[in-house]
Every structure is written in structure tokens, then in C-alpha cells.
Amino acid sequence: xxxxxxxxxxxxxxxxxxxxxxxxxxxxxxxxxxxxxxxxxxxxxxxxxxxxxxxxxxxxxxxxxxxxxxxxxxxxxxxxxxxxxxxxxxxxxxxxxxxxxxxxxxxxxxxxxxxxxxxxxxxxxxxxxxxxxxxxxxxxxxxxxxxxxxxxxxxxxxxxxxxxxxxxxxxxxxxxxxxxxxxxxxxxxxxxxxxxxxxxxxxxxxxxxxxxxxxxxxxxxxxxxxxxxxxxxxxxxxxxxxxxxxxxxxxxxxxxxxxxxxxxxxxxxxxxxxxxxxxxxxxxxxxxxxxxxxxxxxxxxxxxxxxxxxxxxxxxxxxxxxxxxxxxxxxxxxxxxxxxxxxxxxxxxxxxxxxxxxxxxxxxxxxxxxxxxxxxxxxxxxxxxxxxxxxxxxxxxxxxxxxxxxxxxxxxxxxxxxxxxxxxxxxxxxxxxxxxxxxxxxxxxxxxxxxxxxxxxxxxxxxxxxxxxxxxxxxxxxxxxxxxxxxxxxxxxxxxxxxxxxxxxxxxxxxxxxxxxxxxxxxxxxxxxxxxxxxxxxxxxxxxxxxx
Ligand code: AMP
Numbered sequence: 001x002x003x004x005x006x007x008x009x010x011x012x013x014x015x016x017x018x019x020x021x022x023x024x025x026x027x028x029x030x031x032x033x034x035x036x037x038x039x040x041x042x043x044x045x046x047x048x049x050x051x052x053x054x055x056x057x058x059x060x061x062x063x064x065x066x067x068x069x070x071x072x073x074x075x076x077x078x079x080x081x082x083x084x085x086x087x088x089x090x091x092x093x094x095x096x097x098x099x100x101x102x103x104x105x106x107x108x109x110x111x112x113x114x115x116x117x118x119x120x121x122x123x124x125x126x127x128x129x130x131x132x133x134x135x136x137x138x139x140x141x142x143x144x145x146x147x148x149x150x151x152x153x154x155x156x157x158x159x160x161x162x163x164x165x166x167x168x169x170x171x172x173x174x175x176x177x178x179x180x181x182x183x184x185x186x187x188x189x190x191x192x193x194x195x196x197x198x199x200x201x202x203x204x205x206x207x208x209x210x211x212x213x214x215x216x217x218x219x220x221x222x223x224x225x226x227x228x229x230x231x232x233x234x235x236x237x238x239x240x241x242x243x244x245x246x247x248x249x250x251x252x253x254x255x256x257x258x259x260x261x262x263x264x265x266x267x268x269x270x271x272x273x274x275x276x277x278x279x280x281x282x283x284x285x286x287x288x289x290x291x292x293x294x295x296x297x298x299x300x301x302x303x304x305x306x307x308x309x310x311x312x313x314x315x316x317x318x319x320x321x322x323x324x325x326x327x328x329x330x331x332x333x334x335x336x337x338x339x340x341x342x343x344x345x346x347x348x349x350x351x352x353x354x355x356x357x358x359x360x361x362x363x364x365x366x367x368x369x370x371x372x373x374x375x376x377x378x379x380x381x382x383x384x385x386x387x388x389x390x391x392x393x394x395x396x397x398x399x400x401x402x403x404x405x406x407x408x409x410x411x412x413x414x415x416x417x418x419x420x421x422x423x424x425x426x427x428x429x430x431x432x433x434x435x436x437x438x439x440x441x442x443x444x445x446x447x448x449x450x451x452x453x454x455x456x457x458x459x460x461x462x463x464x465x466x467x468x469x470x471x472x473x474x475x476x477x478x479x480x481x482x483x484x485x486x487x488x489x490x491x492x493x494x495x496x497x498x499x500x501x502x503x504x505x506x507x508x509x510x511x512x513x514x515x516x517x518x519x520x521x522x523x524x525x526x527x528x529x530x531x532x533x534x535x536x537x538x539x540x541x542x543x544x545x546x547x548x
Contacts, residue, residue, distance in 0.1 A: 258286025
């Protein structure tokens, strides 16, 4: 028997409609290139989003078109999130900090016809113009007074476009499994891969994310997502905030600047914030050196990389603030696990609680997880056994854009049993807390951004005196991880580490330059002839970078 309940599709536009009706006066405060403190309420935001939907149609965007954004966290990017998806197009957020070749690859692969870019990103687009044959229109996210000079043929001004449009627009209803957003991950080897979110997955993710033991999002809070909106939808904050009416504070391009963040948080009375460990390290250092604190701040969500214990302790002891660590991936929208205490832990000592905060949190409803050994046999949740972490659920990717989604096939991350293979290695405690212990994939995560180890290795072995090279990520107090290059020299040859760095300088992006170079006689290899990075990571377990 079929149920007799309404089958209303889960639409992103429903969040916007709800916010406009129920929280019209809630504020969205932004730092932008053209305004150090822009303010608008959700009512104005909803009106402008409707105008933007009309702009998209006037530019010829059709249902299912990918619309690229290269922008920081601010109200115009928020408007794109809602208008693009709401009108049935796909909001494709792109990280402007990637290598230019990767940016071009991603735009071309997704076939973005229209790009909405921050004024600060225009030099990058100018530099790439020859390499973006399918881009027809570039809209700069600013007003007329701040429009940059450009040599590109079809560059338009966001505010001028908006002004010319009516705010009369009815958000269409369509299948909730329609693609709503897209985000490429470079967290895998090879070319970046496109993760495609749906209206349904985004809504369910936001609903579960707002649960009390997850983020506990509320109208009583003010949130400042430092995590970029080009990085897995700022972990869902743009949706959850409008769903429950949380005041949003968006730091624009100033996200890594301790002083701006502090000023914003203090003056806007921010209660919750989210970002990668590197950001918090910088903020804590700034607060300490300037002898400041953020009285309103209650909770700091940390993810994207393992959170050092010192961050948890410093926020607790110096700022009376709880750090909540979570684990997730671009492919998991990103919510997978989040820290929260369980009944019976109320009497835990501060140290015991900190121990738990150092783990990656426990599974959120909607995500199933398991760990398996080399034979794909499930391992117990005993806090000791560690194996490959797999997840599945309503907001987990089943394939990548343009690649086969046949389970078990080479490009498909999902195995025959329907589990997404995360590439992380983990243990799970009997209470269900996840502990990431390693990564089977070899990319390095530095300050929340991926660095390809293969790219550095390829550059190094181009030196005529270098026989073999391997790169692993090692702990760095500021960046969480930095690349360590391990080199085997050709017989009878020798080089200094400075000479190796000099050689790499014009071949690698600054961020990818190894922080340390080590020389060994032979690299460990696996049975299939691959460099055994697990063994290398063990050998260099306690390695300290010279400058760290
Ligand atoms: P991304 O797709 O860029 O968000 O990166 C996802 C990857 O970041 C995961 O597969 C992990 O390797 C890593 N990661 C995310 N959160 C954490 C965490 N809390 N602790 C350790 N590693 C993490």
C-alpha cells in the first residue's frame, strides 16, 4: 500500500522561501572587495536571489547548465548558491587557489558557459582566456564603480545585471534528484574529479547537519563559516543557516586574516565558526599576541585535517570555547562524523574529554560507516583494529562527473557492495568514535588544500642526477602537513638539499615546494613495484622539518 502523505520534492529553493517568510529580518553580513561591512537581511537576500534567477535566464542559462563560481564567502556568492540551483542549473564552485592549469581543466571538464568571479580572481581568468574556449560570459561580482579593466570580450557587472531585472520569479519544482551543485576534488590521484550534489542530498545533509549533536544550528546563533564556499559548500552552512534562521557573517577574501576575523567575530557577536586547523592556529596566535579574546564565541568546528590537541586546549583554556572536530570529504557533502559526548560521559575529566575531541567524532544519522581489512572483511569497533574506512548514505557520491559509476570499475569510488571507499584508514572505538590513522591515498593536505605528491616526484626525477623520488606528507605545526621529498641519487652523484630545491623552484607552485629533502640509498617498494609510502611514513614518523 502506498502512503497517503504529500510527496513534495526536496528543493533547495524551499529553504530560501522558508527563510524569507520566517526570518525576514535575520542578517547576512559580508566583507567584500567593494565593501568592508555589507549588511542585508534574508528578505532582501531572497529578493535579490529572484532577480539573479532572472539574470541567469536573460544570459541564456538553461536547466542543467553548469554555472561556474570563483568567489569568496560573501552575500553575492550566497545568492548564486540559491538562484543557480533554485532555477534548475548547477552551481559549480571552483577553488581559485588551485594551479591555473587545474582551474582551466575543471572549467572545461564541467563545460561551464558562464563564470561568476570575484574581482580579485579576474587576473587569473585573464591569464587563462586562451584556455577556456567554452566560456561565453564572465560576470564580475561587484558594482559598476569597482569593475576591473578587462581584455576579455564579454565581461559584465553583477550589480548592473541585477538592477535591470525584476524580482518577480517563481522557483520551479522538479525532480529532487536533479543535480544542484558541483565541486571538484583533487584529493584523489590524477585529474580533479567532479562530485555532483542533488537537491535531495543537499537538503537531507542540511537537516541532519542541524541536529543538536551535530551543529545544533539555531536562530539564536550567529555563525561565521571560515571554510570557503568553494570547499564542499562551506560544509553546508549556507543551507543550514537559512533553514533555521542563523545570522550569517561572511569574511570574504579575509578568511585567513586573524585581525579581520577577530574584529568581525567580536563586533557581530559570532557564537559558532568553522574551518580547517591552519586557520585556527593563525587566529589563536593573533589573539595571543594582541591579548584579545572573542567573548561571544562558544563553539569552533574543525575538520578537513586532523585537529592538533593544542588547538582544542588553547580554545578551551584561553577562550572558554569548545572545539568540535568532524570528518568528511567533498564526496560526502561533507558531513560524516562529528564530535559529541554520549550519556555516561558527563563525569569525564577534562583530559578524557580532550582525548575524545582529538578523535574525528561519531557517525551522523544518514551516514553508515565500516572499516575493513585487506581481505575486505569487516573489522570490529574496538578502538584498536584499523582498516580502510568505507561509508554510504544519502549524501555520499556514487561516482564522478563524466566517469563510469559502475560499482567496482576503475574510476568509480564505490565497491560492489555499495560502499564508498574513502581512502582513509581508521579505527572506531566501541562508543562509535572514528579515529583516522592514515591515508591510503598519497596526496598531501596542507592548510586544507591538496598537494599532489606525484607532481613533486615527477618534477624531481627530471633532474639528471636523481634516480628515484618519493614524496610523503609529514606533520607541520602550522600547515598540519607539508611535503617531504625523499630522494635516491644516481650512482656516484650527490646533491645538497638546497640544490634540489633550487632545481624545483620554477617547476612547482610555491605551495607545493617540499619543506624538507632527505637522501636515502633505496626506497621501499610494494609487491607490485609501487613505492611503499606506508613504510616511508613509518620511517619518517617523527620527522621534523628544518624550518618548522
Ligand atoms: P576534502 O575532500 O578536500 O574535504 O578532503 C577529505 C579528506 O580530508 C578525508 O578523506 C581525510 O583524508 C581528510 N580529513 C577530513 N577531515 C579530517 C579530520 N578531522 N581528521 C583527519 N583527516 C581529515
